[in-house]
Amino acid sequence: MKILLVEDDERTAAFIIKGLRQAGYIVEHASDGETGLALAECEQYAAAVVDIMLPRRDGLSMVEQLRRHKVLTPVIFLSAKSAVDDRIKGLQSGGDDYLPKPFAFSELLARIQALMRRAAAIAEPTSLTVADLTMDLIRRKVWRAGQEIELQAKEFALLEYLMRNNGRVVSKIMIIEHVWDYSFDPQTNIVEARICRLRDKVDRGSERKLIHTLRGIGYKIE
Amino acid sequence: MKILLVEDDERTAAFIIKGLRQAGYIVEHASDGETGLALAECEQYAAAVVDIMLPRRDGLSMVEQLRRHKVLTPVIFLSAKSAVDDRIKGLQSGGDDYLPKPFAFSELLARIQALMRRAAAIAEPTSLTVADLTMDLIRRKVWRAGQEIELQAKEFALLEYLMRNNGRVVSKIMIIEHVWDYSFDPQTNIVEARICRLRDKVDRGSERKLIHTLRGIGYKIE
DNA sequence: TCCGTAGATTATTATTTGGTCATGTTTGCC
DNA sequence: GGCAAACATGACCAAATAATAATCTACGGA
Numbered sequence: 001m002k003i004l005l006v007e008d009d010e011r012t013a014a015f016i017i018k019g020l021r022q023a024g025y026i027v028e029h030a031s032d033g034e035t036g037l038a039l040a041e042c043e044q045y046a047a048a049v050v051d052i053m054l055p056r057r058d059g060l061s062m063v064e065q066l067r068r069h070k071v072l073t074p075v076i077f078l079s080a081k082s083a084v085d086d087r088i089k090g091l092q093s094g095g096d097d098y099l100p101k102p103f104a105f106s107e108l109l110a111r112i113q114a115l116m117r118r119a120a121a122i123a124e125p126t127s128l129t130v131a132d133l134t135m136d137l138i139r140r141k142v143w144r145a146g147q148e149i150e151l152q153a154k155e156f157a158l159l160e161y162l163m164r165n166n167g168r169v170v171s172k173i174m175i176i177e178h179v180w181d182y183s184f185d186p187q188t189n190i191v192e193a194r195i196c197r198l199r200d201k202v203d204r205g206s207e208r209k210l211i212h213t214l215r216g217i218g219y220k221i222e
Numbered sequence: 223m224k225i226l227l228v229e230d231d232e233r234t235a236a237f238i239i240k241g242l243r244q245a246g247y248i249v250e251h252a253s254d255g256e257t258g259l260a261l262a263e264c265e266q267y268a269a270a271v272v273d274i275m276l277p278r279r280d281g282l283s284m285v286e287q288l289r290r291h292k293v294l295t296p297v298i299f300l301s302a303k304s305a306v307d308d309r310i311k312g313l314q315s316g317g318d319d320y321l322p323k324p325f326a327f328s329e330l331l332a333r334i335q336a337l338m339r340r341a342a343a344i345a346e347p348t349s350l351t352v353a354d355l356t357m358d359l360i361r362r363k364v365w366r367a368g369q370e371i372e373l374q375a376k377e378f379a380l381l382e383y384l385m386r387n388n389g390r391v392v393s394k395i396m397i398i399e400h401v402w403d404y405s406f407d408p409q410t411n412i413v414e415a416r417i418c419r420l421r422d423k424v425d426r427g428s429e430r431k432l433i434h435t436l437r438g439i440g441y442k443i444e
Numbered sequence: 445t446c447c448g449t450a451g452a453t454t455a456t457t458a459t460t461t462g463g464t465c466a467t468g469t470t471t472g473c474c
Numbered sequence: 475g476g477c478a479a480a481c482a483t484g485a486c487c488a489a490a491t492a493a494t495a496a497t498c499t500a501c502g503g504a
Contacts, residue, residue: 096336107310110310118318138390139389139390139442139444152437152462153437153438154462155462188463188464189463189465189482190464193462193482193483194462194463196483199482200483213480213481213482215472215480215481216472216480374449374451375450375451376450376451408452410452412451412453414492414493414494415453416451417492417493418493418494419494422494435491435492435493437490437492438460
């Protein structure tokens with residue numbers, strides 16, 4: 001289970017990281033809002049602990065941005081300010097909880113766990129994420145960097161299959177079997193053709209390409 | 223919207239009741255844990271604010287009992303003790319949030335509202351709304367942009383089903399099962415035909431179309 | 445009984461999809 | 475460097491799917 005920590009104060013960060021690691025979590029740490037945002041959008045975290053006062057981009061704006069991009073990772077804010085207004089702002093900007101500094105680590109842990117429990121109850125295993133590409137299986141919608149992409153049924157099925165195999169290479173035969181439900185080689189270039197269209201919609205105009213070809217082997221998304 | 227307050231201190235109770243009423247909520251008040259438990263089990267509340275130190279039965283045990291009985295009303299604990307251990311106990315015994323006394327009323331309100339937002343996803347509504355389309359399930363009326371729309375029974379049932387699945391795609395098979403209660407494919411295009419009429423009434427003359435077709439998949443409202 | 449309405453069915457038309465093919469491009473191997 | 479295989483790309487088109495209109499049926503009330 002991976003938790004993202006966005007905190008600029010090194011001592012606080014070290015303290016939290018140590019505690020969370022001991023509790024069995026994998027912790028990734030960002031020291032400023034921009035880095036935190038980038039990480040949160042690329043990776044899938046079970047929860048995020050976000051300081052409000054941060055260099056480059058404050059925590060509130062970071063979470064607002066995340067929510068705009070349909071990243072629903074549960075967030076708990078930390079802040080030295082315990083002023084009521086700040087707490088309220090935190091809850092309103094899309095955070096799920098708020099903890100004023102100084103806090104006891106055990107309370108932070110309890111709150112994180114409560115959040116994750118709650119999120120697990122709601123979170124449909126129905127959304128897939130790879131880097132800044134998100135797929136909502138129920139609404140049948142796909143976003144790249146927060147921007148909605150229109151996909152046809154077959155394209156959707158193909159992308160879903162690739163995303164379910166996030167990082168793994170899938171051969172054309174496997175694609176044919178899963179997406180087309182053929183048990184034979186159709187002797188045509190359906191897959192290539194469909195991959196091409198998918199690329200056009202998913203990767204075009206994006207610096208970072210997600211769909212990769214492995215000659216003679218297959219395709220993978222990453 | 224009804225909120226349950228379980229608090230033995232009269233002054234605190236009066237203060238909270240007044241504030242919540244001003245915010246437009248109906249508040250019911252119990253002064254001890256047993257009464258609170260009884261109320262929470264009989265009535266349906268949008269949220270509960272529960273003091274931990276209570277006569278007859280303490281707040282923690284009250285909520286544990288509630289949860290055992292599958293009452294999932296969101297609970298926010300209040301307590302004079304701000305000791306970390308107590309907070310953790312609160313979260314672990316099935317509470318959704320914890321607020322130490324003294325607190326600012328506006329923070330309590332924000333937290334209650336955040337909790338209710340989260341819980342709203344599960345709750346059973348009496349009216350459904352999607353964009354500027356509203357359906358009153360009790361009076362069986364539908365409005366688009368404030369303008370009433372006359373629907374036939376089947377059309378109403380169909381629209382209700384779509385709206386209950388707001389944003390989610392429903393296949394024609396699912397529609398047939400829910401709206402017509404057939405467990406087989408009627409081999410006709412009833413659904414398409416009814417959708418067409420529904421569109422005529424709901425989306426005609428409106429810039430923003432709400433009923434969407436997903437070829438080969440189904441329909442959704444959004 | 446007759447009419448009106450709700451709702452189902454059928455027929456027709458319109459639209460979209462997704463597979464195929466032809467061609468262009470890249471890659472890796474000898 | 476030349477070559478063949480693998481892959482990318484774009485245009486095309488037939489089949490699948492859906493929208494719409496028209497027609498039919500069943501039922502309840504005047």
